[in-house]
Amino acid sequence: MIDPLFWLGLSLLLVATSLTAVLVAAIPALQELARAARSAEKLFDTLSRELPPTLEAIRVTGLEITDLTDDVSEGVKSANQVVKQVDQSLDNARIQAQNLQVGTRSIFVGAKAAWRNFTRQKPARRTERLPSNEKPPLTLREREVLKQENRRSKAEVYRVNDGYSDAASWETNFDDED
Numbered sequence: 001m002i003d004p005l006f007w008l009g010l011s012l013l014l015v016a017t018s019l020t021a022v023l024v025a026a027i028p029a030l031q032e033l034a035r036a037a038r039s040a041e042k043l044f045d046t047l048s049r050e051l052p053p054t055l056e057a058i059r060v061t062g063l064e065i066t067d068l069t070d071d072v073s074e075g076v077k078s079a080n081q082v083v084k085q086v087d088q089s090l091d092n093a094r095i096q097a098q099n100l101q102v103g104t105r106s107i108f109v110g111a112k113a114a115w116r117n118f119t120r121q122k123p124a125r126r127t128e129r130l131p132s133n134e135k136p137p138l139t140l141r142e143r144e145v146l147k148q149e150n151r152r153s154k155a156e157v158y159r160v161n162d163g164y165s166d167a168a169s170w171e172t173n174f175d176d177e178d
Contacts, residue, residue: 138146
């Protein structure tokens, strides 16, 4: 029976030696694990203190960016309206300038024709005129022809590209009437 007791004692000794070796080897690992746990605890504590204000700041920044985007959009719309108004004003100014050019040209042509008419020599007057009550009445056909001659279309009144040649033709027509 000695034999089994010997083997039991020897196995208990080996188990105790093994446990001691494992314990000695595990102590530095457990110390490192404890240090890592303290570092993780400090990290989580810092995150719990710093993360909510940071997230709140990010949320507020997002809202401010949204407000600024809306303001910029309104500014762009306003600028677009101003550009349209300026464009419309430029178109109106261009049309008024064209009308002024036509009116000025018409005034110059009229003044030139009046000056030529004023400075030309008058032909000798005819003395064979009928008294106003002895003129023969005009026929309907003659009245229509006179109406057509006296009527001028809008295009004839405001010729844009004819220049000052209107004065010469007007003077010729005026001379033909005398």
